[in-house]
Amino acid sequence: MATVIPPRTGLEHLQYLETKRPWLSLYGTRVRPVPPAGSSSSKPVYDSSLLHCMLPDELLQEVFMHMSPYALGRAACVCRKWRYATRSPILWRNACLKTWQVTGWEENERILWMQYGGSWRTMWQKRPHLRYDGLYVSRNTYIRAGIAEWRTTNPVHLVCYFRYIRFFTNGKFLYKTTPLRLKEVAKTLQGRPSKLDSVFGGRCTLTDTQVEAALIYPGKRPTVLRIRLRLRGTVTGANNRLDVLSLVTCGVDENEMSTGAEVLDVTEGWEEDETHNPDIPATSHRRGMAAFVFVPFEEVETSVLNLPVDKMDYYVPG
Incomplete structure (x- = not known):
């Protein structure tokens, strides 16, 4: 018995050419007041951060890695989630080591624990440094x-x-x-x-x-x-x-x-x-x-x- 091969229309190749963009589902979405779960209060709560549903924390951290320390400070004022994300010690550790690279890694580590309690963010805020931006x-x-x-x-x-x-x-x-x-x-x-x-x-x-x-x-x-x-x-x-x-x-x-x-x-x-x-x-x-x-x-x-x-x-x- 001969096998019948359907004609190629070219549509089957679209799955390889099209990049998945899950954030496109957020377009046209109307933000409506939603009451809090398990709450008897009728006061509505607005979910105004729909983008966070599609943006994983790993990708958000990767974006913050390419930002300057003063840009991170402005980003922390956007919303609560971004504020917590900008508190990552890795972000401030890289900023401190780049700013005081002349001092050396070992000396910076010693100053960190001797004067700033092991917090890179506190070290960046309180230790005097020249600005390069x-x-x-x-x-x-x-x-x-x-x-x-x-x-x-x-x-x-x-x-x-x-x-x-x-x-x-x-x-x-x-x-x-x-x-x-x-x-x-x-x-x-x-x-x-x-x-x-x-x-x-x-x-x-x-x-x-x-x-x-x-x-x-x-x-x-x-x-x-x-x-x-x-x-x-x-x-x-x-x-x-x-x-x-x-x-x-x-x-x-x-x-x-x-x-x-x-x-x-x-x-x-x-x-x-x-x-x-x-x-x-x-x-x-x-x-x-x-x-x-x-x-x-x-x-x-x-x-x-x-x-x-x-x-x-x-x-x-x-």
Whole structure:
């Protein structure tokens, strides 16, 4: 007996090409008030998290693994389930080890149990640390008298300029002083700046809440810029302010330029009158000492620091 083979219509291959999407069943679902099970109360309870019925906890944790610690803090405010999911020690352990990678894994473990009771989340919130997801900006203004012409009274100009610092987890940082506003400089510091951008790199150390940073201005007469800062936050764990304690420039001997690593060694601290060139004494500056304010990259375009001088003649960082 001959076997009859039905004609191929192509529909049998759809099961291999179509990806199962169980969350599509949530579309068009009307959320209705449902009374609690086993309760005699007639007060309705709204189930507004239908997506959690289709999203397993393992997948939710995988999504949170790719988020920054400050994004996790915002995610914890979405609902109760997300709040419990963001308390996973693995998420905060990875954030702490990445932030303090210069300290080393063993030292971080010792600090964790000695000072923070073994909680990685508490360590992240209470241990001072520099932020790497944005820029620290210092807005400075001063009054400069103009030149008198004919019988015109001397004009007065309000000069505004900015200091920008971006820190990295390996103990290095980028520094730039310019009159350009935040949104015009952020793209330069996010990428790989060139020499024409006048961006200088240096090294820094963080001891408790004190930051010591140093960089070299190249040129015919190289100069070392040393900045001492104090880290603080407007709320717990923010670390969004840097107070300028001192700002010193000193000369560099030509013989020391070949050993730039030793010149930028800031691990043992430095004095205000310390200089690397006996012929050029150190100079302590008192202008441009406004505190640095942290601005995340996602808030660069909307920050108030982009306003011109006529709309914001001063700025109080708080």
